[in-house]
Amino acid sequence: MRFAYGTLLTALAVVGMATPAKAVVFNFNATTAEHPVASNLSLQILIPQLSVSSTLGPVAVSGSGNITTDLDLADSGTLQINSSTLNLSNFGPSTLNLGSFGTLDASLSSVGVSIVGGPVAVTTNNFSINSGTPGSLAINSGSVVLNNPTGLLAIFLPGGTSINFSTSPVNIPFSSLGSGTISGTTDDDVGLLDNNGAEVNIPLDATVEVTNLAGIPIFARLFGNVNLGSSVTAIPEASTMVLLSIAMASAAGIAGARKMFGSR
Numbered sequence: 001m002r003f004a005y006g007t008l009l010t011a012l013a014v015v016g017m018a019t020p021a022k023a024v025v026f027n028f029n030a031t032t033a034e035h036p037v038a039s040n041l042s043l044q045i046l047i048p049q050l051s052v053s054s055t056l057g058p059v060a061v062s063g064s065g066n067i068t069t070d071l072d073l074a075d076s077g078t079l080q081i082n083s084s085t086l087n088l089s090n091f092g093p094s095t096l097n098l099g100s101f102g103t104l105d106a107s108l109s110s111v112g113v114s115i116v117g118g119p120v121a122v123t124t125n126n127f128s129i130n131s132g133t134p135g136s137l138a139i140n141s142g143s144v145v146l147n148n149p150t151g152l153l154a155i156f157l158p159g160g161t162s163i164n165f166s167t168s169p170v171n172i173p174f175s176s177l178g179s180g181t182i183s184g185t186t187d188d189d190v191g192l193l194d195n196n197g198a199e200v201n202i203p204l205d206a207t208v209e210v211t212n213l214a215g216i217p218i219f220a221r222l223f224g225n226v227n228l229g230s231s232v233t234a235i236p237e238a239s240t241m242v243l244l245s246i247a248m249a250s251a252a253g254i255a256g257a258r259k260m261f262g263s264r
Contacts, residue, residue: 026071026188026234028198031064032086035229037193041088041204043108043144044221045096054096056106056144058224060089065115065228067200069188075125079186079200080118081135086226087112093147101213102151104160111165112141113222115202117174122186129182133174137206139222140169156213163210170220172206182206188234197230 032039042057065084071077092107117135120127129135147160174182184202185192192199207221 024234025068026198027066027068027082028188028230028232028234029064029066030198030200030228030230032062032226032228034197034231035194035199035227037201037225037227039086039224039226039228041086041113041222041224041226043088043111044223045098045106046207046219046221047098047101047216048219049216050099050101052099052101054098056091056094056096056108057088059091059108061086061113061224061226062089063087063112065200067186067198067228068118069122069186069198069234071122071186071188071234075187075189075191076123077121078119079122079127080120081115081200084115084228085112086114088142093145098153100152101156102149102153104149104153104157105147107145107147108142109145110142111139111144114138114140115204115226125185125187125192127184127186129174129177129184130180131175131177136171136173137204137222138169138171139165140171141166170208170210172208176208177206180205190233193227194229197232198234199227199229201228202226 039061040058041061042055042059044053044055046053063084063086066082068080068082069077088108088111090109093105095103096106097103115137117129117133120129120133143162143164145162146157149157149160182202182204184200186200188198190196193201203225205223207219209217210220211218
């Protein structure tokens with residue numbers, strides 16, 4: 001009986017130790033303020049046809065998001081960004097030089113960005129958003145104000161103009177990424193960049209056409225890093241705690257059995 005008991009404990013220990021303990025499905029709110037690494041984004045205006053580009057920023061980003069993770073102890077599983085509101089700090093005016101088109105003074109005013117997406121697979125903290133990932137990135141509030149145009153821009157935009165994202169939001173679905181990807185990291189406990197709770201880190205880089213002047217397309221590229229942190233940590237579900245307890249008890253039983261029967 002003792003031998004059978006030891007064998008049973010050994011089997012339970014193997015099962016308990018070989019089965020990856022499952023964390024709870026963890027729904028949490030995260031903010032840039034809870035993350036030790038600051039978030040920032042830049043807005044680049046590009047005219048590829050003329051090989052011209054000019055950048056506003058980088059500017060600080062503040063905001064929050066609601067996130068759901070379902071990760072095991074190896075931080076593999078799934079991630080879903082349910083909602084987010086990210087606000088770019090006001091910036092400018094700053095002079096943009098658009099080559100043969102001329103120059104203009106650009107300012108960012110209360111620009112807001114939203115990211116929604118997933119579920120997406122996570123493998124050992126790492127995830128990748130691609131054209132098959134549900135969701136999108138949207139610039140959906142605030143405006144870019146363009147003043148003091150010179151050269152051809154003074155003809156196309158007499159007196160300047162502004163792009164109001166509240167009334168004309170720019171939506172970039174992940175399905176438009178083509179062969180491109182957005183790779184990030186996440187966890188629901190300590191580790192990675194934020195050492196006191198769950199986090200999601202997203203290096204962004206997305207480009208969309210915003211207007212067309214005399215048949216020449218003008219693109220906007222939004223790029224930088226968004227880091228959302230939390231002070232809370234996922235707690236293993238009850239079944240996981242039971243499994244771990246069995247494994248610990250099994251290990252203790254094995255140790256006792258070895259003492260009782262001696263090493264052979």
